[in-house]
Amino acid sequence: KYTRSSALFANAEQVIPGGVNSPVRAFKAVGGTPIFIKEAKGAYLIDEDDNTFIDYINSWGPMILGHAYQPVVDAIIEKAKLGTSFGAPTEIETEIAALAVSMVPNIDKIRFVNSGTEACMSAVRLARGYTGKEKIIKFAGCYHGHSDSFLIQAGSGAVTFGSPNSPGVTNGTAQDTLLAKYNDIDHVKSIIEANPNDIACIILEPVAGNMGCVPPQANFLQKLRALCDEHNILLVFDEVMTGFRLARGGAQELFNVKADIVCFGKVIGGGLPVGAFAASEEIMNYLAPLGPVYQAGTLSGNPLAMAAGLAMLKALESDAEIFNRLAEKTEYLHKGITKVLNDHKIVHTINRVGSMISVHFSGTPVVDFETSAKGNNENFKTFFHGMLNQGVYIAPSAFETWFITDALTYEDLDKTI
């Protein structure tokens, strides 16, 4: 079926220099054929052989309104004609900043960078600078970008739960262990007590997206908040995956808990590379005297990316029903696939939070991100290839999140089920 792509894949190591592009690697891990995409429209991807797939990878999360969403496309075209980067402030950056701040609770100021990775690194650096303390607490199963190891080692290091190098956990015992630690407030307390004056911040995904879309246990975030207040530690929410997706105000709104610094990525860029970090005026003012290079890169806040992000946020802001609609579609799909998968007895758990679903297959429990064995689970492999043949594209790894978009119709969802 995938003639041209198949031929390319046979030589993926040569076609993609180094052969380490992660989707290709992941496809390899499931013994599959990567799909080389030539076009994306709404809920669909179209490959080089003109096959159409219902897309749940969603470019790993940003395209919440579907691909090539017209207002975003128009905004990008209009801005591109006017020049893409000035190295000087632009009105459009101010505009998206004001809109983001108005949509998310507890933030007064926001700064833009180029990715979720940079947002998290900037947030940690800000926390260290503002508090004058060096250590951070990071949860092993939480992923904060491809500079995680730098984030952990920089300064005088971090106190991490479990191994910082093992985010690629699929299911079973190992994942349960990580999740137990993720929710273990006593463990956090004991770390703080052992480092009473050293911890600048606790950084975490408020929904454990990279452990397979797992919500925090009841009041866990509130307990973390209380601990942070007690010990003068900043609470950093990495909302790169959850921001502008779980709810208009992200996890802070959904779980009614305040973070001190919030990191954004994915949806905030409307499909272009945008990250951001935000906090109260007092915390952000720490940056003011430090000069632009402290927190920005060459293309940070460039008008093209800002135009895409602004069009995206405007669309989310102006549609009062969007998050309800997304939640309803997600619930519908969740119910449907749960029934089918339970009948086949190949599933460990299926999680749903907001417009994200993650299916945890039973079978091989732990796999290693670095060796790309991530999808190496026989149950998942069978499922993955079945879905692909049915025209449904899910992430080629056994616990990766499915992102539901507003472009999906109920007909698409029925086809998936």
Ligand code: PLP
């Ligand atoms: N933080 C979380 C929670 C993420 O899911 C990701 C990416 O998947 C990142 C940070 C890194 O963002 P980026 O890939 O834009 O650098």
